[in-house]
Amino acid sequence: MASTAMTSAGISSEAPRTDFGRVLEQRERRFAAALLAPAFLALLATTTFPLLFLVYTSAFRMDLAMPFTNGFVGLENYRVLLSDERFWSSLLVSLVYTGSTVALQVIIGLALALLVMDMKRGQGWFRVIAILPVVLSPAVVGMIWRTFMLAPEFGIVDFLAINAGLGSKNWLGDPTLAMVSVIAIHTWQWTPFAFMVLLASLASLPDDIYEAARLDRASAWQRFRRITLPLLRPAIVMVVIMRTMVALTAFAAIFTVTAGGPGTATEILNLYAYRKSFTELSIGYGSALAVALLIVTIVISGILFAMRRAK
Amino acid sequence: MSGQGQVSFRNIVKMHGEFAALKGVTFDIKPGEFFALLGPSGSGKSTTLRILAGLDAPTDGRVLIDDKDVTSTDARDRDIAMVFQSYALYPHMTVAENIAFPLEMAKLPKAEIAPAVKDAARKVKIDHLLDRKPGQLSGGQQQRCALARAIVRRARLFLLDEPLSNLDAKLRLETRAELKKLQRSLGVTAVYVTHDQEEAMTLADRMAVFMSGEIQQVGTPAEVFARPNSIDIAGFIGNPPMNLVPARYVDGDVIIAGHRLKTTTTTAGERDVVAGLRPGALRMTENGLGGRVDLIEDLGDTAVLDLDCAGTMIRVRVADGNIPGEGDMISITARPQDIHLFDPATRMRL
Numbered sequence: 250m251a252s253t254a255m256t257s258a259g260i261s262s263e264a265p266r267t268d269f270g271r272v273l274e275q276r277e278r279r280f281a282a283a284l285l286a287p288a289f290l291a292l293l294a295t296t297t298f299p300l301l302f303l304v305y306t307s308a309f310r311m312d313l314a315m316p317f318t319n320g321f322v323g324l325e326n327y328r329v330l331l332s333d334e335r336f337w338s339s340l341l342v343s344l345v346y347t348g349s350t351v352a353l354q355v356i357i358g359l360a361l362a363l364l365v366m367d368m369k370r371g372q373g374w375f376r377v378i379a380i381l382p383v384v385l386s387p388a389v390v391g392m393i394w395r396t397f398m399l400a401p402e403f404g405i406v407d408f409l410a411i412n413a414g415l416g417s418k419n420w421l422g423d424p425t426l427a428m429v430s431v432i433a434i435h436t437w438q439w440t441p442f443a444f445m446v447l448l449a450s451l452a453s454l455p456d457d458i459y460e461a462a463r464l465d466r467a468s469a470w471q472r473f474r475r476i477t478l479p480l481l482r483p484a485i486v487m488v489v490i491m492r493t494m495v496a497l498t499a500f501a502a503i504f505t506v507t508a509g510g511p512g513t514a515t516e517i518l519n520l521y522a523y524r525k526s527f528t529e530l531s532i533g534y535g536s537a538l539a540v541a542l543l544i545v546t547i548v549i550s551g552i553l554f555a556m557r558r559a560k
Numbered sequence: 561m562s563g564q565g566q567v568s569f570r571n572i573v574k575m576h577g578e579f580a581a582l583k584g585v586t587f588d589i590k591p592g593e594f595f596a597l598l599g600p601s602g603s604g605k606s607t608t609l610r611i612l613a614g615l616d617a618p619t620d621g622r623v624l625i626d627d628k629d630v631t632s633t634d635a636r637d638r639d640i641a642m643v644f645q646s647y648a649l650y651p652h653m654t655v656a657e658n659i660a661f662p663l664e665m666a667k668l669p670k671a672e673i674a675p676a677v678k679d680a681a682r683k684v685k686i687d688h689l690l691d692r693k694p695g696q697l698s699g700g701q702q703q704r705c706a707l708a709r710a711i712v713r714r715a716r717l718f719l720l721d722e723p724l725s726n727l728d729a730k731l732r733l734e735t736r737a738e739l740k741k742l743q744r745s746l747g748v749t750a751v752y753v754t755h756d757q758e759e760a761m762t763l764a765d766r767m768a769v770f771m772s773g774e775i776q777q778v779g780t781p782a783e784v785f786a787r788p789n790s791i792d793i794a795g796f797i798g799n800p801p802m803n804l805v806p807a808r809y810v811d812g813d814v815i816i817a818g819h820r821l822k823t824t825t826t827t828a829g830e831r832d833v834v835a836g837l838r839p840g841a842l843r844m845t846e847n848g849l850g851g852r853v854d855l856i857e858d859l860g861d862t863a864v865l866d867l868d869c870a871g872t873m874i875r876v877r878v879a880d881g882n883i884p885g886e887g888d889m890i891s892i893t894a895r896p897q898d899i900h901l902f903d904p905a906t907r908m909r910l
Contacts, residue, residue: 457648460615463635464642465662465709475661479652 300543307540311533319533326537336538338513339521340545346432346517347496353436354492355485358443363477365444366451376448379441387438391505394434395421399506421507424514431503431515435496443488450484451477486557490550497546518542564591564626565716565749567612572621574607581607583773584621589751589766594743596752596760599770600796608770609721609753614638625717641715645722647706649694655681655705656690662713680712683742700731707739711746718743718750724759736762757797761785769793787900791907794836794900800864803842803874806904807835814899817869819849822896827910836900839864839877844884848893849874853884867892 310322330336365375382390398406399420411417420430454477462472478485500519503509509516509524516524519542526535567589574582582604589595597605610616612623614635623631630638641662649658659677668676681687684704694702703723710718723739724732740763743750754760760767761781768778769789777789788794794802808815810830814823827833851869863883865876867890876892884890901910 455646455648457644457646458650460613460635461642461644461648461650461709462661463615464613464638464640465713466636466665467661468636468665471665476650476652 303536303539303543306533307536309533311531311536313530313532322533326534327541329534330537330541335513335516335521336518336541339516339518340541342428342513342515343497343517343519343542343545345428346435346499346515347493349432350435350439350496351489351492353432354440354443355447355488357436357440358488359447359481359485361440361444362448362451363473365448376445379444381441382438383441385438387499387501388505390434390438391502394430394437394502395506399430422511424511427507427511427514431506434502434506435499438502439492439495443492446484446488447481450481454480483557486553490553490557493553494546494550497549498542518545565589566591566626567595567717567749567751568624568627569608569612570622570624572608572611572618572623574604574611574616575619580773582611582618585773585775587768587775587778589749591749592747594740594750594752594763594765596754596764596767597770598754598757598760598764598767598796601755602772603770604773605753605755605768605770606721609642609719609751612717612751613640613642613719638717639715640717640719641710641713642719643703643706643710643721643723645725647694647702647726649702649705649709651694653693654690655686655692655694655697655708658694658705659690659708659712662709666713676712677708680708683711684708684738699726699728700735703727703735707742711742711748714746714748716749718746718748720750720752722753722755724754725756739763758799761797769796771796787909788836789909791834791836791902794902798838800839800875800877802900803835803837803839804902805835805837805872805874807833807901809833809901814901816849817851817872819869821849821894821899823899823901824896825899825901825910827901832904833910834902834904836902837874837894838898839875841898842874842876842892842894844876844878844882844890845893846891848891850889850891853886853888853890856883856886858883865890 307326308321308323309319310325311319361379365372368375385393396404398404401407401417401419402411404420407417407420418426421427458476459472462476467475498519499517500523503515503517503520504523507515509520513521518538522535522538522542525538526532529535569585569587572582572585573580585604585608597608599605607616611618614630614633614637618631621631622629625638650661653661656677659680660673663673663676677690678687681690684707686701686704686708689697689701689705694705697705703726707723720739724735727735736759752760752763764781766778766780767784768775769784770776771790771792776793777784784793785797788797788802791804795804805816808830809823809825809827809832810820812823812826813820814833814835815821816835849869851867851874853865854868854873855866857864857866861880862877863880865878865884867874867876874892878884902908903910
């Protein structure tokens, strides 16, 4: 034994050690897998399975009002969907809602962050107050706006509009104003998130490059355009991605304020799928709508992530 | 575009709350001069530079550039270029874009910018790195990029805030020499902040020595070295620094550790003084101030001896040929003109 070890020492002395290392590594990996398993199974059961079940359901006609017509229909739901005008209009509402709320959040959030950065005192207070809307439940926010802010004559917004000489408006009854209102509500609630992220990012930018830029004779606007914006780009893109995904699947705030109305003026795709499934009880078609929303979300976030990687 | 580059500080005060960072600083810089602001950290030299650049406003006093009061002029409008200690490169721009930035801000036509950028980069030898981002450069290359950005637009004043302090020792010596040549060839007025007396001595035409918010001396490096104004400057300039030992002045002579030495300084009567003796100005002699060699630091061509003269520590620089052994008793002397006398109370030169 000893002699073989000696003769082969020069050639294969590494072999037993790597072997041992491999066993150890394997055992460690198995242990890690065991630790991971419960969480993994729970996730599988609560996210992956419902998702697959949704796709499965979308291939059926499942109408609780007319159960005798139920059965497998393949891609029939999707064919109907593509020629469903209400689907296209709700998709458009979704895109307008998402695009405008995200743009407003970034612009207002950035403006606030720039403003607060220059505050000598009270920054801490401002942050605490600003974060309040974020911690509220969207349903509560919706209720507050519908009653306290937008109610005709008694709501604060309407009161201000009357005093500004615009007259009382039907904020949630007029199709255009209703859309503006739900966009404003979402923006009001989530701008603080963009504000906090961008403020943190701004605070991490070094002072010296701004001093260098001043000496290089850049104006305040040029410093913003050429230095601040490019350096904030990763944070802005991150905010856009996160907020887009949430806005595309928004539900509670709109549901409590307008429930998609008047008519279908504020009916985003998510809400349409909900109405189809649980109001009209056409669960198969509702599932197809939900799958369509999923595809739209994946495509848009894919594009955003690709943009993030580019340059 | 470029003016003369003449600078005057008139009684500049800078307060940070109760703390006076600058307590009334006055000096003049001549056009084309390489002027160093030298002092230990916290002495106010960087504050002075920032006030000159227009990045900070003085609490009181006036700043004049080419005889024009610019005290309340923004940094943008002073026509000053600066190299920061941190280099302050724009991290999202390439080297070429960094160097081009001041020209773009000056609304130079694109056709003129490209050759100017190339030219500046060539002057500091980074023309092969133009497409890199600052994060991909070494410290020395970043420093050169910052230099190029500062020289590209030929401002009337060129400020350097400890530009060599982040470089390693060898690179620092190389860059120091190049910096001097560069300034000469551009013929621009340069103001250079450093805490390294050797840098100031080798680079500057003239220098201002800062001590706790005040200028204690302005002069050429040779003048400051030969006739330091105060105990603080004497202890700051020179390597190893001047020996500062308590002594007694008795009409024309100074008594150090019981030994009497002639001096050229004349002051009234008999009094306590602080005697300053440069280690290099001391010579071994037959019959002088005696002491025991405590420690020898051999530097190759010279050696520095720590001499214990009856309890007073004196450092002596001797040439290679005649280094005594540790523990030996030797005796030293100095020429009368090499003995500096200071008032122990006011700390100023007598």
